[in-house]
Amino acid sequence: MTPGVLWTTVLLASVACFALKLAGHLVPEHWLADERVQRTSALVTVALLASLVVVQTVGDGQAVVLDARVPALAVAAVALALRAPFVVVVVLAAGAAAGLRALGWG
Amino acid sequence: MAAAVRQGLSVSVATGLYGVSFGALSVVAGLDVLQTMALSLLLFSGGSQFALVGVVAAGGSPVAAVATASLLGVRNTLYGAVVSPLLQVRGWRRALAAHLTIDESTAVGVAQRDPAAVRAGFWTTGIGVFALWNAFVLLGALAGDRLGDPRAWGLDAAAAAAFLALVWPRLATRRARVVAALAVVVSAALVPVVPAGLPVLAAAAVAIVVGLVSRPAVPEEATR
Structure with missing residues (x-):
């Protein structure tokens, strides 16, 4: 792509993605006040977070890759079961993955 | 806070x-x-x-x-x-x-x-x-x-652990655990098949279906 075409691509994609974000914020609030929508919204939150865990743990672009992230997530789960604070959970997982990779695995 | x-x-x-x-x-x-x-x-x-x-x-x-x-x-x-x-x-x-x-x-x-x-x-x-x-x-x-x-610093695993820590306290009800399990299965199945970003949307769609077809809050959820 020429610089001009690249700039156009960058700006058009930015406008489109901002419009998508704003559209969500402009959904009328009374649509969301219904009891069933509230309940569904709570479940959507759980599904989004669970899905992000999966994608971040085994996703690598458009492939499933099992590497040091998997045992690191297991370490995080144990820490959570032991009621460790959020920051400790995150640091332990990073340390586990970094340590395994330093040892040449994953 | x-x-x-x-x-x-x-x-x-x-x-x-x-x-x-x-x-x-x-x-x-x-x-x-x-x-x-x-x-x-x-x-x-x-x-x-x-x-x-x-x-x-x-x-x-x-x-x-x-x-x-x-x-x-x-x-x-x-x-x-x-x-x-x-x-x-x-x-x-x-x-x-x-x-x-x-x-x-x-x-x-x-x-x-x-x-x-x-x-x-x-x-x-x-x-x-x-x-x-x-x-x-x-x-x-x-x-x-x-x-x-x-990745050498384990930052990818840190992000995964952060999302796990955020969902953890929300798994108290059976319905939430079922939805989380479905989201995990659907996401893992779709990661190799569709572009990144879409598995998350599919998982949300599953939750919307469960939310709309399921009965109103059962007592264990009514207090939350």
Whole structure:
């Protein structure tokens, strides 16, 4: 792509993605006040977070890759079961993955 | 509320440092430093940014690049609809909130229990990721591959652990556990088949179906 075409691509994609974000914020609030929508919204939150865990743990672009992230997530789960604070959970997982990779695995 | 801020800062660091990878990749794909920064500052959604430079690097058309980035941005519409009633902002602040609506800010925000903590979590994470992500994109674009791989520091695992810690307290009910299990299965099955960003949308769709067809709150949920 020429610089001009690249700039156009960058700006058009930015406008489109901002419009998508704003559209969500402009959904009328009374649509969301219904009891069933509230309940569904709570479940959507759980599904989004669970899905992000999966994608971040085994996703690598458009492939499933099992590497040091998997045992690191297991370490995080144990820490959570032991009621460790959020920051400790995150640091332990990073340390586990970094340590395994330093040892040449994953 | 202090917990929400701490969570937001942890997630900001883990995510922001990843900007190095994007900056380096974008320059290799053929964008210059200014274009890379414009994309990162104006589009500001990691998945869409990686997708756009991926299409450019592969020699794809501008239409394909914009379409792929937009497709991955659709989940931010859903995020906006979920966080907007919790944030209660109008005017330019609403536009700013929309710009900062990404995986991480939504995840930390909605994981909180009370409205003040939701706002603290969303804004801390949104602003924190925006500042660090863009700073490290610039560093990556200028320094290229010389800074090394953020994975060596375990930052990818840190982000996964952060999302797990955020969903953990929400698994108290049976219905939530069932939805989480379905989301895990659907996401894992779809990762190899569809572009990044769509598995999350599919998992949300499953939750919407469960929410709409299931009975009203059972007693164990009515108290929450």
